[in-house]
Amino acid sequence: MNRPDFPTSSARRRIVVVSTTILSLITVDLVIRHYDDELTAFYMNRYERKQQVLNRLSDKPEIILMGSSRVKYGLVPEEFQRVTGRRAFNLGIPASKVIEWQLYAEQCFAEYRPALVVLGINASAIRADYLPMPAATDLFHWEDFATYCKTDGWSDQVAKQYLTREIGSFWAFYHRRYGLKMLLQEQMGFLLPKHAQHAMERRAMVAEPCPNDGYEHPWLKGRQLRNLGIKLEEDGEWVWSAAPPPFSPDAPAITHFERFLAWFNQRGIRVIVAYLPNSPLAEERWRSVEPQMITAIEASCRKHGIDFLPHNPKEIPATNYDYLQELHVGLPLARQISRRIAGHIVSLGLLPTDDESRLAKRTNSGVNVP
Secondary structure, three states, X not given: OOOOOOOOHHHHHHHHHHXXXXXHHHHHHHHHHHOHHHHHHHOOOHHHHHHHHHHHOOOOOOEEEEOOHHHHHHOOHHHHHHHHOOOEEEOOOOOOOHHHHHHHHHHHOOOOOOOEEEEEEOHHHHOOOOOOHHHHHHOOOHHHHXXXXXXXXXXXXXXXXXHHHHHHOOOHHHHOHHHHHHHHHHHOOOOOHHHHHHHHHHHHHHHOOOOOOOOOOHHHHOOOOOOHHHHHHHHHHHOOOOOOOOOOOOOHHHHHHHHHHHHHHHOOXXXXXXXXXXXXXXXXXXXXXXXXXXXXXXXXXXXXXXXXXXXXXXXXXXXXXXXXXOOXXXXXXXXXXXXXXXXXXXXXXXXXXXXXHHHHHHHHOOOOOO
C-alpha cells in the first residue's frame, strides 16, 4: 500500500515562512487602511484642491489663469480684477505642462465655460524631452494613457508612474508610504526634532485652505522672503541652477500645445497666451535656446488665431532681486506682470460685453437661455 506524500520538514518551514509573510503583509495593509485618514493629512493633490474651490464658487470667475508654477506665482487674480473689473481665478499647478493643462481644462470646464483663459507659458513648457509624469501620477485614466502611448510612443518612465499609481491603490503600504514616513517622523520628535518639524510643517501646509481666488504666493504669508539676488550674495554658486531646456521644432510638446489651442477654439473659449519671463540669471543661461522657443510658441498661436503677448523687459525691467527663485517671480513683479497682461486684455477687447457676460453666467448656472 502506497503511503501519501507529505511535505519534508524544510518544505514545511518554507510554507510557514511564506504563509506568515503573506499574513503579516495583509495585517499591515489593513492597519494602514484603518489609519488612512491620518496618513492622507500629509498628501496634497493640487489639482483636486483648486478644482474643488472653483467648483463650489457660486459666482464663477470670468477669467481663468492657467499654467505651471510660473502662473501659480506670477499671475495675481486681484490685479486682473482691478484692471478688467472681472473676477479671476489662479489655476496654476506646479510641475505641469501642456498635456496636464489640457486634461485639467477638460475636467474644470466640463460644465463651466470661462469668458477668457490666460495661458501663462515659458520656453520650458515645450521642451523636447518633456514627459507627462504629473499627468501619469494624478490625471491619467486608462484611455488617456493609451492615447498618449499611441500618439507619442511608449515611455517606460510614464508607464511606470501610471502603473505605480494604479497598483499602489491596491497596496496600502506602498500607496501611503510617504504619509507613514511623515507620521513616524512626527511621533519621534524627541529623537529627530528637525524631521519632526518638517512633518508638522507638511501637515499644516496640506491643511491650509486654498484661497477663493486660487492664488498662493509664499511671500503673502511671510515665507521665503529672501529673493534670488540675496541668495546669490549669501550662497553664491550654491544657488540652484535651472538647465536650459532642449529644443526641437518637431518636439511632441509643440504638437500637444497646438492641439490644446485647437481644443479651446473648438469649445469657443477665448484665450490669450502670455510669455512669463525667467530671472536674468536663468535668461543668460538660456539665451542660446529661449528665443527659438519663443518664436515657436508665437508661430503656434498665430496658426490658431490666438493672441500672443511676449514679455517686454523695457516695459517691466527686473533684476534677480525681483525673483523668488530662478524661474519664479516675487510678489511685486508678479503684480506688475499681471497688470500689464490685464491691460492688453482690455485694449484687445478680449472680454465679452456686460450683456454677453450676463448671458454666459446664466448659461453656466444651468438656466436655459433662448
